[in-house]
Amino acid sequence: MPNGGWPYRPYAAQRRADAREPRRKPGKIGQNPRLRDFLQDHVTRRWSPEQICHALRARFPDQSEMHVVHETIYQALYDQGRGELRRELTRALRTGRAIRRPHRHSAARRVRFVHPMVMISERPAEAADRAVPGHWEGGLIVGKNNGSAIGTVVERSPLASTRYLMLVHLLRDHGAAAVRNALTEIVQTLPPHLMRSLTWDQGIEMASHRAFTITTDIPVYF
Numbered sequence: 001m002p003n004g005g006w007p008y009r010p011y012a013a014q015r016r017a018d019a020r021e022p023r024r025k026p027g028k029i030g031q032n033p034r035l036r037d038f039l040q041d042h043v044t045r046r047w048s049p050e051q052i053c054h055a056l057r058a059r060f061p062d063q064s065e066m067h068v069v070h071e072t073i074y075q076a077l078y079d080q081g082r083g084e085l086r087r088e089l090t091r092a093l094r095t096g097r098a099i100r101r102p103h104r105h106s107a108a109r110r111v112r113f114v115h116p117m118v119m120i121s122e123r124p125a126e127a128a129d130r131a132v133p134g135h136w137e138g139g140l141i142v143g144k145n146n147g148s149a150i151g152t153v154v155e156r157s158p159l160a161s162t163r164y165l166m167l168v169h170l171l172r173d174h175g176a177a178a179v180r181n182a183l184t185e186i187v188q189t190l191p192p193h194l195m196r197s198l199t200w201d202q203g204i205e206m207a208s209h210r211a212f213t214i215t216t217d218i219p220v221y222f
Helices: 010-020 033-044 049-059 070-078 087-092 104-108 176-187 209-216
Strands: 135-142 149-155 165-170 197-199
Touching (some): 049 070, 176 209
């Protein structure tokens, strides 16, 4: 009991704390009923989030408001604070889990970045077999004494522009924010169907990978 003699009421205190907490703003799915209905319909049909993402880009190639990455769908299903997709839809996922469990390899590496990495093992098959253009691999080339750097982004598909290479210019800074901004600028020069995913090594320069994905709607794999 506190010094003043008043009893501590934990449930009342929790209610007051919850009331003070700011309400979450609705995400992309919550703001777009058409997108939400499409997602709920295809999850009910037992499509995986990865398959749904590719279907959205194929059906609505020029409508960016209808494009999401698979991580956005998972978060909408498992994070009910968002109020975007119904929790019971998780039963239609192939895992059938009501609570999301991280992959062992992903969980082991979470300490590297603030936001968890999505590992290359979760990359869609079309990227792994290089059958579809638009899946890229990037890296950083660092100069002498770490004084300069340049990024490289290479198209994985041998059918697209013969393994096209783009250079990411980094003038004096190759930290996470600078790399994120430079990558964002360069990918926006490409049509959406030629920028489906980006694979990168686990260098600290990609610490802002989640911000890059949110801005460009391009998933990053490690």
